[in-house]
Amino acid sequence: MIIGVPKEIKDNEARVGVTPAGVKALTEAGHTVLVETQAGALSGFPDEEYQNAGAEIVGDAGYAWGKADTVVKVKEPVKSEYVYFREGLVLFTYLHLAPVPELTNELLDRKVTGIAYETVRDRNGMLPLLMPMSEVAGRMSVQVGATYLEKERGGRGILLGGVPGVPPAHVTIIGGGIVGTNAARIALGFGAKVTLVDVNLNRLRELDDIFSGRLYTLASNSYNVARAVREADLVIGGVLIPGATAPKIVTRAMVGQMQKGAVIVDVAIDQGGCVETARPTSHSNPSYVVDGVVHYCVTNMPGAVPHTSTLALTNSTFPYLMRLANLGAREALRQEAGLAEGLNTWMGKVTHRGVAESQNREWTPVAGVLA
Secondary structure, three states, rough: OEEEEEOOOOOOOOOOOOHHHHHHHHHHHOOEEEEEEOOHHHHHHHHHHHHHHHEEEEOOHHHHHHOOEEEEEOOOOOOHHHOOOOOOOEEEEEOOOOOOOOHHHHHHOOOEEEEHHHHOOOOOOOOOOOHHHHHHHHHHHHHHHHHHHOOOHHHOOOOOOOOEEEOOOOOEEEOOOOOHHHHHHHHHHHOOEEEEEEHHHHHHHHHHHHOOOOOOOEEEEEHHHHHHHHHHOEEEEEOOOOOOOOOOEEEEHHOOOHOOOOOEHHHHHHOOOOOOOOEEOOOOOOOOEOOOOEEEEEEHHHHOOOHHHHHHHHHHHHHHHHHHHHHHHHHHHHHHHHHHHOEEEEEEEEEEHHHHHHHOOOOHHHHHOOO
């Protein structure tokens, strides 16, 4: 199989889909890997390392896309990459299609096989390819929030952990999944007062045990959310419904009741965001203000720490990539039900229920298209 690794061109996206170690394993297995020049440079992997591992370095993104049977990326394609889509191409990357009907249309019209990292499941029903970036983003959300609470960034001028004699900042986390858990760990480490809201009472019990009662937990309902958000200096959104648009847990009215200079970091923005006033931003223009509240809604937060993020991501994605390369997409999807959960588009059909429901499209079960 020919595998293409183009350079990411989303704003300030410095991660890369395959490391030199992955290239070496693929080429030793008899596959050809085309790596666009400088694709891994910002993650700390120069062209020379890829060449030494057996890759062919190509100077044109169109060549990497056009010659490849499977293209491996990190982020969803941007508009300038749509021209490379073609029937039979396998695209293995984060797609986050639910809030992006235009990208969905392009994949369907050109009959691209789209396998999304964020909906692949393992045998325990977990999301192994989303997990590492959720860990990074959850931890980063506290760092980012602490920075934007500084006065020069528009914040309230509050030190997250306070100092002796001065109370710490109050952090409210919406969602007790991977993002929320990692955000709580870092925020507590800073010394902040942390409240976490989740709909799942069993998960709240688990978190209470994990953090030995240092974390305040609240059952999710509109009253509790409104109160927790109103009292917060920093709100972190970490709600996830795999493949589907995130529900708007924090309403505009709730934002309007927050303290001026408070900060919102909506990590759920890839799936549309869980805050009603959230809209996607970039690393070049990361924040904006609504009702005096600073919003940070960068859609590729882990791209700011590309070396760590690339290694964490590819540790998880590479075994799946090797199966796709060795078996071909159809057979790999047939043999592994968890990988088949990642199939979002196939020959002009939407094959993930969450995407179909979010965009009011017809849903074709994976079993039907692979039969």
